[in-house]
Amino acid sequence: xxxxxxxxxxxxxxxxxxxxxxxxxxxxxxxxxxxxxxxxxxxxxxxxxxxxxxxxxxxxxxxxxxxxxxxxxxxxxxxxxxxxxxxxxxxxxxxxxxxxxxxxxxxxxxxxxxxxxxxxxxxxxxxxxxxxxxxxxxxxxxxxxxxxxxxxxxxxxxxxxxxxxxxxxxxxxxxxxxxxxxxxxxxxxxxxxxxxxxxxxxxxxxxxxxxxxxxxxxxxxxxxxxxxxxxxxxxxxxxxxxxxxxxxxxxxxxxxxxxxxxxxxxxxxxxxxxxxxxxxxxxxxxxxxxxx
Numbered sequence: 001x002x003x004x005x006x007x008x009x010x011x012x013x014x015x016x017x018x019x020x021x022x023x024x025x026x027x028x029x030x031x032x033x034x035x036x037x038x039x040x041x042x043x044x045x046x047x048x049x050x051x052x053x054x055x056x057x058x059x060x061x062x063x064x065x066x067x068x069x070x071x072x073x074x075x076x077x078x079x080x081x082x083x084x085x086x087x088x089x090x091x092x093x094x095x096x097x098x099x100x101x102x103x104x105x106x107x108x109x110x111x112x113x114x115x116x117x118x119x120x121x122x123x124x125x126x127x128x129x130x131x132x133x134x135x136x137x138x139x140x141x142x143x144x145x146x147x148x149x150x151x152x153x154x155x156x157x158x159x160x161x162x163x164x165x166x167x168x169x170x171x172x173x174x175x176x177x178x179x180x181x182x183x184x185x186x187x188x189x190x191x192x193x194x195x196x197x198x199x200x201x202x203x204x205x206x207x208x209x210x211x212x213x214x215x216x217x218x219x220x221x222x223x224x225x226x227x228x229x230x231x232x233x234x235x236x237x238x239x240x241x242x243x244x245x246x247x248x249x250x251x252x253x254x255x256x257x258x259x260x261x262x263x264x265x266x267x268x269x270x271x272x273x274x275x276x277x278x279x280x281x282x283x284x285x286x287x288x289x290x291x292x
Contacts, residue, residue, distance in 0.1 A: 007031050010251055013284060016276070017259065018251045019269050025249035026082050036252040036259070041084055041092045041245055043263040044178040045187075048124060048140075048241035053201035054171050056120045063238035065118075066172075069147035075139065076244040079132055083244035088231050089177075091245045093263045094184045095220075096227035121150045125164060126174040128155040136174075165199060176246070182264060184227045185215060191234060200239040207233050255280035 007023075009015045010031050018031075025032075027039060048070070056062045073085050090096035124140065126133060137153035144151040164170040179186045189195055192211050193203045207230065214226040234240070248266050252259045258273040 010035065010253075013253060013255075016253045016256055019261070019265065025251070027249045031251050032249075035254050036256065038250040038252060038259065038261050039247055040250075040261045040265055041247050041263060042178075042266050043091045043093060043182060044176050044266075045086055045089055045091050045240075045245055046080075046083075046174070046176045046243040047086075047089070048172055048174050048243065049165075049199050050172050050239050050241070051168060051170060051199070051201055052239060053168060056118045056122070057171060060236075060238060062118055065147060066122075066144070066149065067238045067241050069144050069149065070140065070241050070243075071143070072241065072243050078139065079136055080244050080246065082249075083246050086242035086244045089234055089240055089242055090184055090187060090227070090231055091179075091263070094179075094182065094187075094227075095224040096184050096188070096231045098231065118149060121152065122171050124151060124153045124172040124174065125156050125161050125170050126153060127158045127161055129158055168199070168201065174243075178267070179264075180267070184223075185211075188214075188227070188230055188234075191237075191239065200237075202237055202239050204233065204237060207237070255284060 006015065006018055010018055011034050013034070023029075027037065050057050050063055050066065052058055052063070057066070076083050076085060084092060088096070088098040090098070122144075126137060126140075130136060133155050137155060141151050141153050161170075161173060161175070165173060165175065177187060177190070188211055190197060190199055191202045191204075191207055192198060193205075193208050210226050210230040210233065214223045214230070217223045217226065248261070250259075250261055250265070253276070255277045257275050257277055260273075261269060
């Protein structure tokens with residue numbers, strides 16, 4: 001069943017929910033006038049990842065200026081206004097998440113934007129499949145150009161971007177960092193020196209030490225302190241431009257009870273306690289037989 005067909009069936013109450021369809025709803029679609037509307041943050045962070053293995057990003061001062069050149073909250077409001085501000089790498093609901101907002105145009109250390117004499121041309125790869133990919137590319141290029149960087153934003157197929165990502169051959173790239181299990185460990189291990197999936201190439205003994213300590217600590221309060229400290233180190237290392245944390249919208253049949261999406265609902269939904277109110281069905285105006 002294709003997306004448009006699923007929406008038509010939802011509008012006539014012939015399906016129970018649309019949770020398994022990747023619609024990227026923004027919440028104001030007409031279908032929500034005929035059903036329950038759930039919204040929840042997603043345990044993910046959209047970033048521009050930076051590869052420290054390649055010049056000019058082998059210098060932390062350059063990375064800080066590059067990160068500071070992007071006003072992440074302005075980016076979010078322009079392209080993904082429904083999303084949550086990303087004031088750090090860790091998404092909401094996980095230890096290490098930060099509510100505090102930093103002044104646009106400054107890095108985590110308060111350094112002003114500026115290329116500090118970088119002459120190399122930088123290529124940033126973003127998925128061509130993005131609905132506003134060209135507009136995003138132009139916005140990013142203008143922002144970095146204003147700061148004195150020579151940047152080309154390359155729109156490329158997702159499969160090609162992933163080849164470069166896995167091969168560690170890209171200077172910088174726009175991706176969404178999602179989690180498969182609800183623990184900060186899943187995200188921060190991307191910066192561990194010994195991890196072959198370390199996309200940034202960062203090698204920092206303090207970062208490694210905190211990751212190992214958190215991994216070996218069962219006490220949640222202590223682990224939380226480690227992750228807060230770790231996030232500060234990652235900001236100082238300037239290996240990601242943190243753009244936003246997405247939110248998902250879910251349409252659910254008006255007679256469904258017990259549907260409670262959480263941070264992992266874009267991947268996993270627990271239907272154990274979900275049920276349908278038969279009396280509600282019997283009295284539903286305009287209902288059709290054969291609800292699925």
